[in-house]
Amino acid sequence: MTARLATLMHLGIVSSALLAGWPLASLADCAVVPTAGDDTFTCSSGTSAGVVDTAGNNTLLFPAAGTGVINGDVTFGPGRDLVTMNSGTVEGAVDMGDGANIFQLFGGTVTGSIIQGTGNEIVQISQGSAGAVIQGLGSNNFAMSGGTIASVTQGDGDNKATLSTGRIDGDMAAGNGNNEITIANGSIGGKIHVGNGDNDIIVKGGDITGGVQAGNGNSIFTWQNAGLIHGPIVTGSGTDRAFLTSLTEPTIASTPLLDGGLGDDSLTFDNTRAATPSRYANWETVTLNNTSVFTLGSGTFTLGDAGTHTGTLNINVGTLLVTQGSISPFTAGQLVNVNNAGLIDLTSNSASATDSLTINGNYTGNHGQLALQSVLAGDNAPSDKLVVNTGAMQGSTTINVTNLAGPGAMTVQNGILVVQAANGATASDLAFSLRGGAVSAGAYEYYLYKGGVTPGTAQNWYLRSAIEAPPLPTPEGPVGVIPPVPPDGGITPPVPPDVGIFPPVPADGTPDTPGIFPGEEPIPIYRPEVADYSVLFPAVQQIVQGMLSTYHERMGDQGPPQSTGAAPAGWARVFGSSTRQSFSGTVSPTLDSSLSGFQVGTDLYAWTSDNGLNQRIGFFVGHSRLTGNVKGFAGGFQNTDTGDITLRADSLGTYWTLMGANRAYLDLVVMGTRFDGHDESSRGVKLQTKGHNVAGSAEVGMPFAVSAHWEVEPQAQVIIDRTWLDSQNDGISDISFKADTNVTTRVGVRLRGDYRVGGMPVQPYVRANVWHAGAGTNTVTFNRSTDINTDQQSTTMDLSAGATLQVSSSVKVYGEVGYNRNLDSHSLNGREGTIGLKVDF
Known part of the structure; x- marks a missing residue:
């Protein structure tokens, strides 16, 4: 028994019963002499004429490395015939007749067709070449893993055919029945064609020139992973199923048509x-x-x-x-x-x-x-x-x-x-x-x-x-009104259908x-970020006004000057506020903020004229931080929580203060502020904020004594500033900012006392102010098309109480607390405070 035949038995393609009676092969010249019984022919070398042996279960073997040639057809009759070719040549056809026949082509050449009649028959090809393979009626099995043949045709029955590698020049066909065809690789020069029945066709690779055609029945076509099919794929009538698995369009595009047929x-x-x-x-x-x-x-x-x-x-x-x-x-x-x-x-x-x-x-x-x-x-x-x-x-x-x-x-x-x-x-x-x-x-x-x-x-x-x-509801017409009939036999216009809204x-x-x-x-x-961005300008105004403040908030009481000349004095303070303020505008935002900061300043030069006028020139630096929660008109609702803002500001300012002998004063300040920060809306959209502000303040005050220890000091102040914010993009739209110049005026009165506590001078005071921000508009523009405006105008008041304490001949400490609220329709509720220290050098 050959090794390949043993493998066929192991795989179940060939049964031991089918091989019963087949004798073992031995090397021999190509001497083919039929008998009336079961014959075994071995053709290892030499040449023989064609063979006709129609009796018995016959075996024809071409051993490996052989050179035998049969010039003519090989014809066997009914029975269990076996032809195994590892070498050699058959110059003609191999007709195995009916029965459970096996043909194996592992090498060599058959110039004609391989024909098997009725029966459950097997063809296995791994090398070599042959003409057409024709299997008759029955449950046939065809397996090809190499070599070249002209075509393969299986008759009616439940056939199986597998092409692993190799080439079939023509068609691969099967008759009526439940056929199973698998193409793993190799090539078919024609098409796959199966007859009526529940066929199962699987293509996993290879190249099929002529397409696939299945007859009527419940066929299954599977195209998986690879393979090219250059012709149409057509299934006949029935409940067919097709599966295209792990394929790409360039692969599928090899076929012009995938047709399920009727059913x-x-x-x-x-x-x-x-x-x-x-x-x-x-x-x-x-x-x-x-x-x-x-x-x-x-x-x-x-x-x-x-x-x-x-x-x-x-x-x-x-x-x-x-x-x-x-x-x-x-x-x-x-x-x-x-x-x-x-x-x-x-x-x-x-x-x-x-x-x-x-x-x-x-x-x-x-x-x-x-x-x-x-x-x-x-x-x-x-x-x-x-x-x-x-x-x-x-x-x-x-x-x-x-x-x-x-x-x-x-x-x-x-x-x-x-x-x-x-x-x-x-x-x-x-x-x-x-x-x-x-x-x-x-x-x-x-x-x-x-x-x-x-x-x-x-x-x-x-x-x-x-x-x-x-x-709006459609008003109902009068009941029972019949449309008038037009004169002269005209056609009554149709009543339009009630489309309804x-x-x-x-x-x-x-x-x-x-x-x-x-x-x-x-x-x-409006989206929630709109209100967040609308309060950026008002938030900057809070920072600027908190840093500029008033003269007394920055530097304490304007007592008699102690030192003159270069760098005669220095001062420092910390301040903070908590404010809730609403603004009118497109989205009516409200900012609930907390502001904290510090300032450090020094007089650069001070001098006193003969008439008692004292003048001081100095500068200061400061840092502040504002955080706030924002509400506004968003999602169709007023007063909606929309997000948070954070601003950090660094300021540099210079001042000139003129004070008379009666302690009347004029205070001029110019300040620049650079700030950055971020906004984060209630849904997590973030915007980086950068910008700067330039501000100027002019403040005057004149005290009038009302008793031995108390005096009243009317005050007035004007602050003019303007803010520029950098354009940004928050991932949703481009955002640009524009603000009118802001003009804020203050009028106030300060009631100041003068006492000694423990031998130290102390000046307690209370102050009332009315602040008014003039008309102006802050504008946030989205995508250069939608302007969101917020009004600058507001009128507020504040009440403060504080004191300046002279702790030594050269050191003063001062502080105050205050409360502010609105005087117009824009709600404001705030608290503020400051503590400072002034030192004469």
């Missing part, structure tokens, strides 16, 4: 990237599984056939890529079904917001996703969209919107169409939702709504950046929205 057929893409919908015909159920991606592009995917008329597309764990595609039934007027548990993507490989997917039938979202590109702007701005024609939309789908350079704008009508119900299509109220509940652009948030505000839009879905009022329905997951009555103006939906 209830299914096509499954598994971990596969495919395209060209016109390639796929007559499939009733198409499924995308295991991260498969199907590029519909601008094509039409037709489901069903002439018998079933329509079909179903299941997007499970997969993606459908679309630009201008449609999914349609085979028969017009029927409805397809699209079930989405994966992703319908209209954004990939597209730089426009005009793509669409039209489904001519029903759409059901099974927690799937729909990805769109929209130009987030005003009403009717361009957007990708899903169009459902005639059918019903139901289930649950999350829409992911990418803004395609939309600046953001307020919608005042229907909004931006993203899902269109055409020709009577309907949608459930829960069919779609927006990822995250909102999408932002410019200064606005866009929410998803079912229904527009114009007739005939009740089943569409729109993005809106404003809350629209419900339609229904209140828009917010999508599931949409943030709460305020109530609005019919006929009211739309309510804009």
